Amino acid sequence: MRGLSGMVDNLWPLPDGWEWKKISDIATTTSGGTPSRKNSEYFTGHINWFKSGELGDSEIFNSEEKITEEAIKKSSAKIFPKDTLLIAMYGATVGKLGILGIDAATNQAVCAIFPKKNLGIKIVEEKFLFYFFKFIRSQLIERSFGGAQPNISQTIINNVTIPIPYPNNPKLSLDIQQRIVARIESLLGEIKHNRSLLEQMRQDTEQLLDSAIKECFALSRMETWKNHSCLGEIAKIIAKQVDPTLPQYQTLPHIGVDVIQANTCQLEDYRTIEEDGVTSGKYLFTSGSILYSKIRPYLRKSVLVDFEGLCSADIYPLSVISDEIEPKFLMWFLISPLFTDYAKSHSGRARIPKINRDALFSFKLVYPNYEEQISIISYLDLIRFEVQKIDKLLKEDEKNFNYLEQAILEKAFRGEL
Structure with missing residues (x-):
């Protein structure tokens, strides 16, 4: 791919009649705005107002928040027409795309792209742009900047180059673009169907462990x-x-808390104190501790560790002091339906639910003999192991779908579809 700062390099050869064009040559860009949060009345209207986090590589129709006409007048927010192409410039969903299914406004983290016209005909089809930006998204993000998280500016977007068929013949160009889009959607439709099956399999797999936990407890x-x-x-x-x-x-x-998986008693990849740049006080736990998240107990986060480390104040590092309880049994019990319901009912009504220490230690624990504890541990460990194997295969399938999607888009923008 090319550098995205306006200088062209490593562009692939195009069919006769195709040309590389900067986005700024074929389209104009702008961004939205956010009405003042100090005036709550601005957010009581009927105008759809999309934030960057609501872009999900699809057509969008209904926003989480609605604003008033007065909010539009008193802010930099503006109403974009149906079919406008949107791209998230920063935030957690940077690079994500959307096409408006209705007239709507957006916040300032969203770039809106409008095709220019030649002889009264659009130079570029919105969906042609949509799939091209989807194709180059990873390169776009790699070349972005902005401190702790990527930031795709309008300048970067405008300097992106895109292959356009017969740009001097707008009618023919638009016809070819539309046929390419139709072909892309036909091929990607099969992938989308398979992805939906994959997602259903993933949900079914997750329920296996959940069902086993409910059975044991x-x-x-x-x-x-x-x-x-x-x-x-x-x-x-x-x-x-x-x-x-x-x-x-x-x-x-x-x-x-973020590296403890929900419902599985497993850890995600984690980093060291130095790598995370930690400066505030943390709790020193030892090998054999059970780390239980005291916030949002409905997420069911508990894990038994076999190493020494530091944990956040949002985690209770528990050490088993009774010979009658196997630590791993207690780990599983802490995400059981009975204890989760107790933790939720004893969580404060603050913005973030949290079970306090007194409520935690006041819980009346019922438990079986040691042999049955070991049996439950072995069963749940086995189910989790099998679920992990299936999940690994599903992730490989997802990776293959991603490769196939990119291969289809590459062929499309090489003029080979």
Whole structure:
């Protein structure tokens, strides 16, 4: 691909009659705006107002928030017509695309692209642009800038070059573009169908482990368990808060709530204290600790670690102090339906639900004998292992679909479809 700063290099050869054109030669760009949040009345209207996070590589019709005509007049927000091509310039969805299915406004993180006309005919089809930007998205983001996260400016977008068939014959050019788009959508339609099947398989796979957890901790089964204790008699928080900037902690793993997977008792990839640049106080946990997320208990985040590290204050680092409980059994129990319902009902009504320490340790834990605990652990570990194998295969399939999609788009913009 080429540099996106206006200088052309490494462009592929095009069929006769095709030419490379800058976006600025064939289209104009602008961005939206955000009405003042200080005036809540601005957000009580009927005008769809899309934020960059709502772009999902598809046609969009209904925004999360609606604004008034007065909000349009008193801000830089503006109404764009149906079929306008949108691209997220920054934020979590940077590079994502959307096509307006209705007249609507956007915030300032969204760039709107409008084809220019030649002899009264559009030089470029919106969907032709849509698929080209989708094709070059990764290169576009790689060449973006903006501190902690990518930032695709209008300048970058305007300097992108795109292959246009017969640009001096707008009628023929538009006809070819529309036929290419139709061919792309026909081929990608098959991929989209297969992706939907893949997503259904992924959801079914996730339910396997969830069903196994519900089976192991069903009330009917737990009624046969004879052992009862408050959780505070089973586990304690022994970990102490430390200063993570001290040299001895720099190479230790840093575990935040975000790296604990929901519902699986597994960790995502994590980094060290030094890599994350941690400066605020953290809790030093030891190998064998159960890390339980005290915020948003409905996400069911619990994991048993086999290493020493530091965790955030949003995590309870629990150490089992009873010989009657296998730590891994308690780890699984903490994401069981019974305990999750308890944690949710005892969470504060703050913006972020959180179970406090007193409520946690007051929970009346019922548990089976040691042999049944081991049986439950083995069963859930096995189910999770099988789910992980299936998930790995599904991810490989998804990767292959991505490769195939890119291959189709590459052929399209080489004029080979």
